[in-house]
Amino acid sequence: MRAKAIIVATLAVLALVSCLTGVSSLSGDGIWLLFYSRLPRTAAALLAGAGLAVAGVIMQMLSRNKFVEPSTAGTSQAAALGLVVVTLLAPGAALWAKMGAATVTALIGTAGFLSLVRRLPPHDPMLVPLTGLVYGGIIGAATTFLAYERDLLQYLDIWVNGEFSGVMLGRYEYLWLAGALTVIAYVYADRFTLAGLGEDAALSLGLNHGQVLMLGLAIVAVISAVTTVTVGMVPFVGLVVPNLVARIYGENLRHTLPIVAASGAGLVLACDILGRVIRYPFEIPVGTILGVIGAALFLWILHGRARHG
Template sequence: MTGGYDITLSRLLEDPDAREMFLISRVPRTLALVLAGIAMSVSGLIMQMVTQNRFVEPTTTGTAQWAGLGILVTLIVTPGATPLTRMIVASFFAMIGSLVFLAVLRRVALRSSLIVPLIGIMLGAVVSAVTVYLAATFNLLQSMSAWRSGGFSGIVRGHYEPLWVVGIITVVVFLLADRLTVAGLGADVARNIGVNYERVVLLATVLVAVATGVTSVVVGFLPFLGLIVPNIVSMLRGDNVRGNLPWVAALGAALILACDLVGRTVVAPMEIPVSVVLGAIGAAIFIALVLRQRRHARV
């Protein structure tokens, strides 16, 4: 119901134009918000289990930045590429980024869990710098700024449907939940009880890459969502992936819907992109989580 075009329940029942606007714009936008929230929250949950670190998610490991580079490469090589092509390329680049991140982690001595997201943020910054340079060289900065804005104002019927693949990914994660939980205990433990650790990690990386790539193409950059939601659920319910997955999906959808409502109402009839509101909230919670861990470390 919220937006520049005034829609009330009575008008929705009586006015055909209001119904058309509701079905063409408002319903697809709401579904896109819910699906994107689920995608990034579940991706964060997967990455935190695989890396055994609370502070990682697609935007703090460089995965989302690699997806943005894939989108840019598609715009440079084939400007008229279909959304499906852009999603495939973005997912491929996101998978490369995730594998690079995991490979770097295996070669770095980690004395603190905070080193892991710092490595990811630095890798993401390098990839972002390359992306900006290429965008400026090929006069595509405006196209990349649209990706970075992470907004839903342009979502209409016919443009959000690829996000339904997130539902498939969520089902696959639920089926693999026990194996992901075991993988979160470490490679040695997983192998000792008969779980192929490398295969589980590779499959988890593919799932995160696809979810990140599709979300990046459809709605853009959504920072910190996959970081804060799994942490909140984990603090309340523990670390069982199967038990936490529905809560992570529901809380991720609720949080991004709340951020979108804030962005649409604070400066109405103008609109603040979801990524701005989400980034402010996510940064504050990220700092709170870091401080909380330091207090527990001292105790």
């Protein structure tokens, strides 16, 4: 209980710092900036971080491997492919249409990854993330090729590079869908925990494994698509946060899922603040900051696993 109170207090402090950090002053007529930019940006970082962390832990449960997340399993790359395809077919499509196309391709991409994982030998867990990296690389290469052939590389960079500088009131609200799916994931937390035991064990305990698998796929795909369409790809959140929380609190999602969501939200918001102050008054995209910090945390996780056998 004390840990949860500390996390909530930390999130509140980070949110306050985020609202007060920026080039423009909030005094006088600048107060409108708080409501049209700073608050939406803070909310977007919190929602994206929480959603991606929850999507990561669900994917790890479904694949029964601790080293996968949407950006290392082809889900985010598939969502980007959907964005490029819908842009080629319907350049003037509304944002909800692009999000729908990205969701469909992300769902197909995630299902394809899980299908590949089932064919891998279970004795070597590192084969799963390696397969995911190759799988995502192939999808990413196809996306880049399509964008290059149609002179859309700059457009693709804008969509896939994770950053919050363009978030304003009216341009982030779809991320609340990721927040709603986080709540749904908590409602089904016990089922995802059982699914993580494996299909045979889950069926013996009376769980409809196929139904839970489809629900998990849908949650991961929609969260990945909404995040990619709104703020771009944000790496490592779904990988390092669930692993760090599991080390401290275990793997019962009913107990740990709120901590995972809050920790993911705090990590993304902290990195966004850091990106705004390192080269003030310029900004470093949050995807770049998380790429460095997330990689360091992941290496630490790998080192800890090796040290403890």
